[in-house]
Amino acid sequence: MATRLPEAASVTFSHPDPMVPHLYRVLRTRWDTGDTFSLELTPEQSADIPQFEAGQFNMVYIYGVGEIPISISGDPARRDTLIHTTRAVGTVTRVMSKLKVDDLLGVRGPFGSAWPVETGRGKDMIIVAGGIGLAPLRPAMYRILAHREDYGRVVLLYGARTPADVLYRKELEQWRSQFDLDVFVTVDRATGNWRGSVGLVTQLIGRAPFDPMNAMAMVCGPEVMMRFTTMELKKRGISGDHIYVSLERNMKCAIGLCGHCQVGSLFVCKDGPVFRHSRVEPLLTKWEI
Amino acid sequence: MKTLESIVAQHPFFNGLAQPYLTLITGCASNVVIKPGELLFREGEEATQFFTIRTGILKLGVLVPGQGEIVFQTIHEGEIVGWSWMFPPYRWHFTGRAATELRVLAFDARCLLQKCEADSGFGYEFMKRFSRIMMERIQATRLQLIDMYQTRG
Numbered sequence: 001m002a003t004r005l006p007e008a009a010s011v012t013f014s015h016p017d018p019m020v021p022h023l024y025r026v027l028r029t030r031w032d033t034g035d036t037f038s039l040e041l042t043p044e045q046s047a048d049i050p051q052f053e054a055g056q057f058n059m060v061y062i063y064g065v066g067e068i069p070i071s072i073s074g075d076p077a078r079r080d081t082l083i084h085t086t087r088a089v090g091t092v093t094r095v096m097s098k099l100k101v102d103d104l105l106g107v108r109g110p111f112g113s114a115w116p117v118e119t120g121r122g123k124d125m126i127i128v129a130g131g132i133g134l135a136p137l138r139p140a141m142y143r144i145l146a147h148r149e150d151y152g153r154v155v156l157l158y159g160a161r162t163p164a165d166v167l168y169r170k171e172l173e174q175w176r177s178q179f180d181l182d183v184f185v186t187v188d189r190a191t192g193n194w195r196g197s198v199g200l201v202t203q204l205i206g207r208a209p210f211d212p213m214n215a216m217a218m219v220c221g222p223e224v225m226m227r228f229t230t231m232e233l234k235k236r237g238i239s240g241d242h243i244y245v246s247l248e249r250n251m252k253c254a255i256g257l258c259g260h261c262q263v264g265s266l267f268v269c270k271d272g273p274v275f276r277h278s279r280v281e282p283l284l285t286k287w288e289i
Numbered sequence: 290m291k292t293l294e295s296i297v298a299q300h301p302f303f304n305g306l307a308q309p310y311l312t313l314i315t316g317c318a319s320n321v322v323i324k325p326g327e328l329l330f331r332e333g334e335e336a337t338q339f340f341t342i343r344t345g346i347l348k349l350g351v352l353v354p355g356q357g358e359i360v361f362q363t364i365h366e367g368e369i370v371g372w373s374w375m376f377p378p379y380r381w382h383f384t385g386r387a388a389t390e391l392r393v394l395a396f397d398a399r400c401l402l403q404k405c406e407a408d409s410g411f412g413y414e415f416m417k418r419f420s421r422i423m424m425e426r427i428q429a430t431r432l433q434l435i436d437m438y439q440t441r442g
């Protein structure tokens with residue numbers, strides 16, 4: 001009998017009306033790199049934030065400016081604060097980067113599918129992140145580390161543009177010092193005092209220690225990076241059924257109504273953003289949809 | 290004790306190479322160990338060798354006025370470096386500096402070129418292996434040029 005492969009974990013809504021934003025207050029702000037910042041938020045109308053799964057996102061509404069999808073980058077086990085790590089690239093994210101402690105913003109969610117951390121139990125877990133792609137994967141790291149003994153090898157491969165663009169430096173250093181984790185960081189270019197690898201994140205895959213026959217990979221970063229990363233993972237012997245990617249498309253409703261995020265027959269907001277690679281591979285190589 | 294030929298044979302670059310070819314190549318090889326921070330080769334100098342990395346990390350860099358040495362790639366255990374010896378003007382285009390203690394095998398280019406000329410079967414096998422590495426490096430460079438972390442998608 002054929003066994004059905006798990007899709008990315010699907011999750012149901014925890015709020016009664018998913019279109020209504022909830023008021024959140026900024027507790028802390030931190031610049032992670034020159035253009036990327038993290039906001040720690042606390043809900044105004046309740047004690048806890050809604051339960052979320054690693055890989056899910058919220059629609060963040062900056063009053064008077066606009067609403068954008070941002071992944072949750074905090075620990076799913078913590079219900080007191082909500083953390084979003086955002087790169088300032090345009091209209092909404094730039095205004096968002098200027099928010100101060102006690103400012104208010106709207107949040108609706110969490111939405112979308114999650115990284116398959118549960119189905120990965122018993123396997124080697126390979127986490128490959130590029131640039132801001134480490135933010136949506138950080139909750140998966142927290143989940144895996146909370147149940148470390150349930151997994152085989154845990155390998156984190158992270159690529160950034162330069163050493164100054166490396167996210168969550170302190171945490172990476174702490175993870176790197178853990179004997180039961182293999183953490184490799186690479187940058188595209190560096191000056192003399194950088195002691196890590198220089199080169200593409202895809203080039204780390206060949207020398208990463210894992211058993212491809214019993215491994216699950218989770219990949220997040222720019223789409224080009226994900227395309228070449230999955231090629232390298234497959235070269236190492238991991239099947240496309242055991243590789244998961246997170247897609248990014250413009251969004252409006254985030255609940256599968258407006259069609260803004262549609263890729264072929266899939267809605268990234270509702271069927272994704274986390275997808276099994278074999279399911280979306282043909283879409284990743286299309287020029288325009 | 291390990292023979293030089295067995296050390297050469299262990300390097301992934303020479304995987305599956307026929308025994309007579311391994312013996313030929315070993316005739317051009319020598320063991321080199323350098324300390325962190327020392328140069329393996331320098332930009333602009335005559336390129337007379339290529340290297341296979343046994344252990345350690347090598348940084349490839351280029352000197353940029355006002356910024357110092359910009360490292361654009363590190364070469365690790367099991368990888369190889371150097372093809373400037375193949376084509377005129379036979380000069381290193383970059384500087385190779387040890388990031389850690391580095392153990393490499395150095396291969397004398399003139400010796401190898403002579404052997405490639407004398408035995409075209411060997412030359413073809415050797416160039417195929419080099420071409421694959423060159424292709425991989427070119428593809429990686431193209432992706433670095435896209436500057437993918439800065440652009441959307």
Ligand SMILES: Cc1cc2nc3c(=O)[nH]c(=O)nc-3n(C[C@H](O)[C@H](O)[C@H](O)COP(=O)(O)OP(=O)(O)OC[C@H]3O[C@@H](n4cnc5c(N)ncnc54)[C@H](O)[C@@H]3O)c2cc1C
Nearest residue numbers: 068069070071085086087089090091092093248249273441
């Ligand atoms: C499911 C999902 C999760 C996401 N999670 C995160 C996250 O955790 N952190 C985060 O920083 N971003 C995340 N994004 C991307 C984020 O939604 C966009 O960067 C944001 O919508 C840009 O809005 P803006 O108004 O600031 O830019 P716009 O004004 O819409 O765009 C201005 C300029 O920036 C460019 N641009 C827009 N988006 C991006 C981008 N993502 N990268 C580079 N250039 C861009 C545009 O092409 C345009 O040139 C996620 C997107 C999705 C779909």
Ligand code: FES
Nearest residue numbers: 254256258259269
């Ligand atoms: S954002 Fe409206 S359908 Fe996905």
